[in-house]
Structures are given as C-alpha cells and as structure tokens.
Amino acid sequence: MIVQVAGKDPGRVQKILGAGTIVFHSFRYWWAGFEADLAALNEILRKYPDTDPQRTFRAEDCNEVILESRGLLGTAGLPTVTSSTAVRGSQARGSLAGIVGLPSGSPSPAPSWPVAGLPAQHSLRIRRDEANKRKLLRSRSVWDILMNLARESAPLYREYSYSLGGDIYALPLTPERAATLAQDAMQAAPRVLRAALASLPKMSQIIFICPRSVAHSTTDSI
Numbered sequence: 267m268i269v270q271v272a273g274k275d276p277g278r279v280q281k282i283l284g285a286g287t288i289v290f291h292s293f294r295y296w297w298a299g300f301e302a303d304l305a306a307l308n309e310i311l312r313k314y315p316d317t318d319p320q321r322t323f324r325a326e327d328c329n330e331v332i333l334e335s336r337g338l339l340g341t342a343g344l345p346t347v348t349s350s351t352a353v354r355g356s357q358a359r360g361s362l363a364g365i366v367g368l369p370s371g372s373p374s375p376a377p378s379w380p381v382a383g384l385p386a387q388h389s390l391r392i393r394r395d396e397a398n399k400r401k402l403l404r405s406r407s408v409w410d411i412l413m414n415l416a417r418e419s420a421p422l423y424r425e426y427s428y429s430l431g432g433d434i435y436a437l438p439l440t441p442e443r444a445a446t447l448a449q450d451a452m453q454a455a456p457r458v459l460r461a462a463l464a465s466l467p468k469m470s471q472i473i474f475i476c477p478r479s480v481a482h483s484t485t486d487s488i
Contacts, residue, residue, distance in 0.1 A: 270429040271429075274314055280304065285299055314428065315478055318426065319423050321433055323416060323420065327477070329393065331472055331473060331474050332391050332475070333390040333465075333471070333472050334388070334389050334472075335389070336470040392408070396459070399458075400454070401455060411451055415472075416437065419437055422437070423435055430475050432476045433478065435476065436473055437471070437472045444466060451463050
C-alpha cells in the first residue's frame with residue numbers, strides 16, 4: 267500500500283512509517299509510528315519491480331487497457347502523451363502522492379473537478395477477459411482490435427506502476443484514429459460492451475497495462 271503511494275523512495279517510505287498514517291483509496295490508516303532501519307528497508311524495497319525502459323511491448327502480457335480523453339489527467343499520475351518522445355525514469359506514485367505524510371486528523375484533499383471551458387473528461391477501462399468475447403459471426407473481438415492496433419503502432423514504454431500492478435505503455439490517438447477504432451470496436455462488440463464503448467471517439471490516449479509474470483521478472487515477486 268505504501269509503495270503504491272510513494273514508489274521505491276526509501277526516504278519517503280521511511281517518513282510514512284515514522285508518521286504512522288497514510289491515506290489510501292479514500293481511507294486513512296493508522297499504526298504506531300516507528301523508525302525503520304534504512305538498510306532493512308532497502309532490502310525490502312529491492313524486491314519490488316523497477317522501471318525498465320528496455321522492455322518491449324508484448325500483447326500477450328497485456329491484461330487491461332485504459333482509454334482517456336484529452337481533458338482527463340493521466341491515470342495513476344500518468345500525463346497524456348502528446349509526442350513520440352517517451353517519458354522515462356519516473357516512478358508511478360498514484361494520484362495520492364501529494365498527501366504522503368499528512369498527520370493524523372488532517373482532512374483529505376479536495377477532489378479535482380473539471381474546469382469550465384475544458385473538453386469533457388472521459389476514462390474507459392477494458393479488461394482482456396471482458397473484451398475477448400466475440401460477437402456472433404464475428405472473427406475478431408474488441409481485444410483483438412486493440413492489440414492489433416498496439417502491434418502496428420508500437421506503444422511507448424512509460425514506467426512500472428505499483429498502483430496499476432504492471433509496466434505501462436502509452437499510445438496517443440489522433441481524432442481520426444480514435445474514430446476508426448470506435449467504428450471497428452462497435453462492429454465487433456457484443457451488446458453488453460456497446461454502451462461502454464460509446465465514448466471511444468472522444469479518447470486521445472490508450473494506456474496498456476502489462477503485469478510481469480514470474481518468468482519475465484528479474485526480481486523476487488511481491
């Protein structure tokens with residue numbers, strides 16, 4: 267839970283353990299604060315995955331995608347992709363990073379609301395097991411369409427996200443590409459998925475989440 271908020275920063279993790287409180291998913295947790303031994307803490311944190319920009323995208327590793335519109339802040343702190351340059355070296359800390367170390371009794375931060383005049387904000391999460399269901403007499407599923415797009419366009423590696431539980435790849439969508447994706451997906455989607463896919467034309471970014479299997483991981487699993 268702490269790593270999802272603070273990443274693998276030993277100083278920040280040590281501070282949270284000493285403070286004895288954390289806000290996570292809108293709940294505040296307390297414990298008896300203590301001074302963690304830095305060497306022992308580093309040994310524990312070593313077992314968590316590191317960001318690895320050398321990892322290429324593998325469609326077979328992906329189990330979920332998140333589609334976002336331009337007006338929406340990136341999921342888990344990921345900014346919207348606007349160029350072909352990959353953002354590297356940063357650790358995903360989730361949208362709760364700004365409240366690390368708050369003392370007990372502090373109010374939770376105010377939610378972020380859309381600003382007047384900005385485009386409508388949309389976010390759509392699609393899991394592989396849901397999107398793999400095929401419409402009657404259709405040879406492709408929605409998931410097949412998404413993965414084919416990823417293979418053709420080579421999503422950019424961003425980072426390892428502890429909050430999302432996997433390596434994150436991002437693919438920007440032009441309005442034309444989003445419209446084509448929406449048309450193809452709606453034709454392939456069974457009825458239960460069509461309502462959820464109605465916002466596809468508004469999307470400008472696809473986030474691909476690829477959990478690491480034990481076989482592909484270079485560190486101990488956590």
